[in-house]
Amino acid sequence: MSSAAAQALKFVSRAALSWKPTRRPQQTLAATVSRSGVGLHSGARVTATLIPAHAGEGRYFLVDGEEEARLAAEVGNAEPRSQLCTTLRRTEGGGPRVRTVEHLLSAMEALGVDNCRVERDDCFIAAFPSLQIRISYGIDFPKVPAIECQWFSTYLDPNIYSSKIAPARTFCIFEEIEKIRGAGLIKGGSLENAMVCSMSGGWLNPPVRFEDEPCRHKILDLIGDFSLLAQNGNQGFPIAHIVAYKAGHALHTHFLSYLSGKITVDQEELAGQC
Numbered sequence: 001m002s003s004a005a006a007q008a009l010k011f012v013s014r015a016a017l018s019w020k021p022t023r024r025p026q027q028t029l030a031a032t033v034s035r036s037g038v039g040l041h042s043g044a045r046v047t048a049t050l051i052p053a054h055a056g057e058g059r060y061f062l063v064d065g066e067e068e069a070r071l072a073a074e075v076g077n078a079e080p081r082s083q084l085c086t087t088l089r090r091t092e093g094g095g096p097r098v099r100t101v102e103h104l105l106s107a108m109e110a111l112g113v114d115n116c117r118v119e120r121d122d123c124f125i126a127a128f129p130s131l132q133i134r135i136s137y138g139i140d141f142p143k144v145p146a147i148e149c150q151w152f153s154t155y156l157d158p159n160i161y162s163s164k165i166a167p168a169r170t171f172c173i174f175e176e177i178e179k180i181r182g183a184g185l186i187k188g189g190s191l192e193n194a195m196v197c198s199m200s201g202g203w204l205n206p207p208v209r210f211e212d213e214p215c216r217h218k219i220l221d222l223i224g225d226f227s228l229l230a231q232n233g234n235q236g237f238p239i240a241h242i243v244a245y246k247a248g249h250a251l252h253t254h255f256l257s258y259l260s261g262k263i264t265v266d267q268e269e270l271a272g273q274c
Helices: 003-009 102-110 158-165 174-182 213-229 248-259 265-272
Strands: 033-038 045-052 059-063 116-122 124-129 134-141 148-155 171-173 195-198 240-245
Touching: 124 248, 134 213, 148 158, 148 213, 158 213, 171 174, 171 213, 174 195, 195 213, 213 240, 213 248
Parallel strands: 059 116, 134 240, 171 195
Antiparallel strands: 033 045, 045 116, 124 240, 134 148
16 A cells, blocks of 8 residues: 555544445345356366355355354455455465455355355366376375375376376375265265375374375376277277376366367356365
């Protein structure tokens, strides 16, 4: 803020402004809606899901499903030096940052959406022209220090796969095991066939085979999913450079559906699911 603007604010009386209740009932959305697109400044593909909220909850953002990192759309969370867009981040305790929120908040304010939960997932998958098959994959587990953010990039051939990808084991987070088992999954999982990492205690069955073993296993998963493009005995993986970040099986298969023409351009937003 310029010194002139700061000086002008000194002469504005707060008493001259008021936020009187309109006396109309608070409103929210009639149903959940989800939209995907490319971030204006980040360039990353983002999916935003707007969910009805209870009266009094206000408008707030959740990044990657972290309930404890709920970010209220309030002036106290606005970064004062954000350029070209409005950026929200909690002033106490840090946490995730949400940028370019002004257009969405403008629509909700003008149309009377007082309470709304906005879930944002930063994930994407893309294919670029390449003379060879190349895969670059990124993962991010900010609440698990032993894993955190990892990237691995490699060309793909049988020797590289056998030595650098195939040995990478599946993994899970210890604190999520009961929830996964409650869903009827991982009944055959054990410390002998999977890596288990605790948020606070690190790897429960070390050593890891590679420092970035979890990321390499995600590439293993992606190759298996992309094999579904195979037809009539031909290879499934396209000759391209595939770049993915926090994608997961659902996004892999939706992307394949788009490549194979199973979904149309109008349904491309499905490819933003993580």
